[in-house]
Structure formats: structure tokens, C-alpha cells
Amino acid sequence: MKVTTIGFDADDTLWHNERFFVLTQDRFADLLSDYTDREMLDQRLLESEKRNIGHYGYGIKGFMLSMIETAIDVTDSRVPASVIRQILEIGQDMLRHPIELLPHARDAVEAMARSNRKVLLITKGDLLDQERKLTESGLWECFDRVEIVSEKSAEVFDRIFSEHGDGPDKALMVGNSMKSDVLPAIAAGAWGVHVPFHLAWALEAADAPDGHARFRVLEHLGELPNLVEGLG
Structure with a gap:
């Protein structure tokens, strides 16, 4: 793969x-x-x-x-x-506030969990609140590893993908934030997949790396399984 x-x-x-x-x-x-x-x-x-x-x-x-x-x-x-x-x-x-999953989120995570790939949750935020949300989501058991970090950087992605996968060159990071999910993942050598959300915090704004070989954009998470299979 x-x-x-x-x-x-x-x-x-x-x-x-x-x-x-x-x-x-x-x-x-x-x-x-x-x-x-x-x-x-x-x-x-x-x-x-x-x-x-x-x-x-x-x-x-x-x-x-x-x-x-x-x-x-x-x-x-x-x-x-x-x-x-x-x-x-x-x-x-x-x-x-109760957790409300986004469309296709459960199907996408479960499909990746069935694909014989390592599936990781990599998120920022308060430890207790993120653990609460993950528990209420019902998705915890789909993940091989949960990483709640203080910041997302190329170094952080390199560490996580190396410790819990086969290195960043065989990893893909999917998220709504260009600044925190896509750019540092690509800088680490991974694929960066952007799934835009209609609301965005001003401090997460960043320009897309248009033309980069490891940059992809999805309309929604339902498109993720086909993308992953297409990449191999």
C-alpha cells in the first residue's frame, strides 16, 4: 500500500x-x-x-x-x-453540548478501520473535553491510537506517523483546517487532504498548497474511501 x-x-x-x-x-x-x-x-x-x-x-x-x-x-x-x-x-x-457527527463521518472512519490500515485520531484542544466528545461520538474503538496534542506541526506529525505507522511518507491526514491539518502534514511528508467546513476560525486561515503532489481536496468525507483506494 x-x-x-x-x-x-x-x-x-x-x-x-x-x-x-x-x-x-x-x-x-x-x-x-x-x-x-x-x-x-x-x-x-x-x-x-x-x-x-x-x-x-x-x-x-x-x-x-x-x-x-x-x-x-x-x-x-x-x-x-x-x-x-x-x-x-x-x-x-x-x-x-451533545456531540453531533457530520455527514459521512461514521461511515468514513469505519471504512478506514476495515481497510487493514492504521487509523489515528490527531486533534488539538482540551484533554477532558476532547475525550468526552470522542466517547460520545461512539467512534473511539475505530481508532488504533488517539493523540490529543497542544499543537499540530510537521514535527508532531512526523513523530506520530513514525511511532504508530510506517512513517509520514505512507500516511494521510484528513481535516478541515488548512493551517493545522493539511500544511504541516504535507511538510512532514504525508498526504494532506482538505475537507472544507463552511465555518472557520480566523486563526486557522492559511493558503492552500495548490499544485502540490500530495495535496487533495474532498467535498465531504464520503469521498475518502475512494481517494485512499486510488492512492493505493
Whole structure:
């Protein structure tokens, strides 16, 4: 086989994620509407998230802390305690939200699990939250290995595909993020397969490596089995 290891991203590749952040950001804007306009608030929140990734990592808990920091900043430290409490509550709502698999996700993962290839889940985010989502998805047993990492880089993909597969040159990574799933996987020597999602976090934006021999784009995960078989 040319491809003996398949890596899947999780959020917005296998199940819905970004839409809950968008809905929460709408509620956050309502809470702060007396202090600043929506455009300014969104900008300040994005700046806070970018600064805090190195401190809190990716995921809902870091997002909650960034919302609280932004609320303090835009109100010149006058934000009421009741607003802080509501920010915590809407963040906790996100942590309790049931998992909703995306179309074709289960079929694609199960097909890869039956294909005699190593199937890995490689995702960023909070450990407890990602484990909860994976458990609720019912897909855990399909994966030979689950890697929840603080960042996705060429070095990380090289390590994972070497330790749990036959090396990156025989691996394929599929995900919705050009920046985190596709580009670093290709840089490691693997195939990078992009499955676009209609919502995208601004900090995950990146240009596609058009023309690269190991870059592919799928309309949806239902196309993955044919792609993998075609590559060999």
C-alpha cells in the first residue's frame, strides 16, 4: 500500500464544533452590548485568543478565559460580576453540548478501520473535553491510537506517523483546517487532504498548497474511501 496510515482531525471534521463557538460569541456580544460595538468586541476577543493560546492552549476553557479577559478590557475593569458569571455559564453550556457527527463521518472512519490500515485520531484542544466528545461520538474503538496534542506541526506529525505507522511518507491526514491539518502534514511528508467546513476560525486561515503532489481536496468525507483506494 502507498497509504498504510490514516489520520483524522476531530473538530469540524468528524463532528460540529465551530458553530457552537459562533453561537456563544453572539451571546457574549449581547452581554457586552452596552459597553462596545460588535465589530470592536470581536476584534478584541480574537486578539485575546491569539495572545492566550500559548497560556491556555486550544479549546473551550481557553475561550472562556479569553472572553472574561476581553470583558474586563472593554469595560475598563467595570464589568459586573453578574456578567462574568453569565460568561462562565455559557462556556459551561458549550462543555455540556451533545456531540453531533457530520455527514459521512461514521461511515468514513469505519471504512478506514476495515481497510487493514492504521487509523489515528490527531486533534488539538482540551484533554477532558476532547475525550468526552470522542466517547460520545461512539467512534473511539475505530481508532488504533488517539493523540490529543497542544499543537499540530510537521514535527508532531512526523513523530506520530513514525511511532504508530510506517512513517509520514505512507500516511494521510484528513481535516478541515488548512493551517493545522493539511500544511504541516504535507511538510512532514504525508498526504494532506482538505475537507472544507463552511465555518472557520480566523486563526486557522492559511493558503492552500495548490499544485502540490500530495495535496487533495474532498467535498465531504464520503469521498475518502475512494481517494485512499486510488492512492493505493
